[in-house]
Amino acid sequence: MPVPILKQGGILIASLQTAVTDQDLIQLQDDLSDRVGRFRSRGVVIDVSALDVMDSFATRTLRNLAEALKLRGAATVIAGIQPDVAFAMVELGLTLDGILTALDLEEGLDLLTATLREGDHSVG
Amino acid sequence: MLDEARVVIQRDGDIIAARQKGRDLAAQAGFTGSDLTLIATAISEIARNIIVFAQQGEVSLHVIEKAGKRGVMIVAEDQGPGIPDIEQAMRDGFSTGKSLGLGLPGARRLMDEFEIISQVGKGTTITMRKWTR
Numbered sequence: 001m002p003v004p005i006l007k008q009g010g011i012l013i014a015s016l017q018t019a020v021t022d023q024d025l026i027q028l029q030d031d032l033s034d035r036v037g038r039f040r041s042r043g044v045v046i047d048v049s050a051l052d053v054m055d056s057f058a059t060r061t062l063r064n065l066a067e068a069l070k071l072r073g074a075a076t077v078i079a080g081i082q083p084d085v086a087f088a089m090v091e092l093g094l095t096l097d098g099i100l101t102a103l104d105l106e107e108g109l110d111l112l113t114a115t116l117r118e119g120d121h122s123v124g
Numbered sequence: 125m126l127d128e129a130r131v132v133i134q135r136d137g138d139i140i141a142a143r144q145k146g147r148d149l150a151a152q153a154g155f156t157g158s159d160l161t162l163i164a165t166a167i168s169e170i171a172r173n174i175i176v177f178a179q180q181g182e183v184s185l186h187v188i189e190k191a192g193k194r195g196v197m198i199v200a201e202d203q204g205p206g207i208p209d210i211e212q213a214m215r216d217g218f219s220t221g222k223s224l225g226l227g228l229p230g231a232r233r234l235m236d237e238f239e240i241i242s243q244v245g246k247g248t249t250i251t252m253r254k255w256t257r
Contacts, residue, residue, distance in 0.1 A: 019144075022136035022172075052161060053143055055168040056227050084161035091162065092169075092230035093216060 003028045007039055011112060012074075013105070015047040025061045032065065036074045042119075043112040044069055047105045049080025059094040066099045075115050076100065079108030127152055128186040131171075133200075134179075139171040142183045146198060153187045153194045154256045163196060163254055166234040169227040170200040170250050178204020178247065188253065195236075195255035206244040214240070 003024055006013040012035055014028060032044060046062060048054065054062075066076035079102040081089070089095075100115065102108035127149055131142040143164040150163045167183065174181035181202030188197045207213045216229045228250075232238040235252040242248040 019137075019140050021140060022175075052147070053164045053168050055165055055172065056230060057168075057172055082161075084158040085165075087158050088161045088165040088234065091233050092165065093233075094230075 002031070005031060005035060007035075007041070008109075010039075010041055010116075011043040011045065011109065012036065012039065012041045013045045013047065013109075015105075016051055018050045018052060020051065020058075022057055022061075025058060029061065029065050029068070033068060033072060036069055036072050042074050043116055044074050044076045045102075045105060045108040045112055046076065046078050047080050047108070048078060048085075049082065049104060051085060052082070054081065054085050054089055054094070056092060056094060059089060059096065063096055063099060066096075075112060075119075077102050077108040077112050077115075080104050128184065130182060130184045133171050133174045133181050133183055133202075136172075136175060139168055139175065142171045142185075143167040146183075146185050146196070149185045149187060150196050150254075153196050155196070155254075159254070159256075162234045163198075166231040166252060166254075167198055169231040169234075170198070170252070173227055173248075173250075174200055174202045174204070177207075178202035181247075190255075193255050195253055197251065197253045198235075200250040201247065202249075203247040206246055206248055207240065207242040208244050210240050210242055 003014050003016055069076050077100040102111045129145045146167040147160050147164045150160050171183050184199045186197040188195050214229050235254045237253040239251045
């Protein structure tokens, strides 16, 4: 099942479902990259709060996605990693170095808004 | 008779079925909270290993008991190409280019016991166990 993507102002929100497959994640890479261009979005929040497992494939795919979107001019926040999932990721040796993370979707949107505003100031 | 389940692994959706069955079975064995997530994550890694390297195989899940303690045993079997150098495959960061190289060593860290038997050209069997505390 494809990951639903919502557009809210200049921000895109992708909410991953519990049973997201490898194929869905690869599709999400293409969809988000496409929409960032189409809607000229400067920020993306990927809500992973429904995921009960973030294994090496999911983590690598999301990290690559965040880095690719950055190259396209959009900031990405990964929001809602569950506490047990976070511990399992640490045990596996998985990190999201250099990627913005937030407690939940609400915090993710706040962080993204603040990050984008800061970016505007540094330019102006 | 303690519980067990089998999941044929042929496509990426089967990885999710395997880890959900594993989580259910581990809960039946008496695991709770973060242990369920650790077990599900380890299953995800070894099931994906089957898809990536052998295309198909099977994951079987068993509730086990030893000296009054309960646990789970997970066996992943395939008839794929086999692993030529297991020591190398178990090293963090070793990758054939298809992964981060954290799958197998990571799964070993998540479980209490971890064994690989592999024969080049014949296939690979990974057996891992975790015991309730």
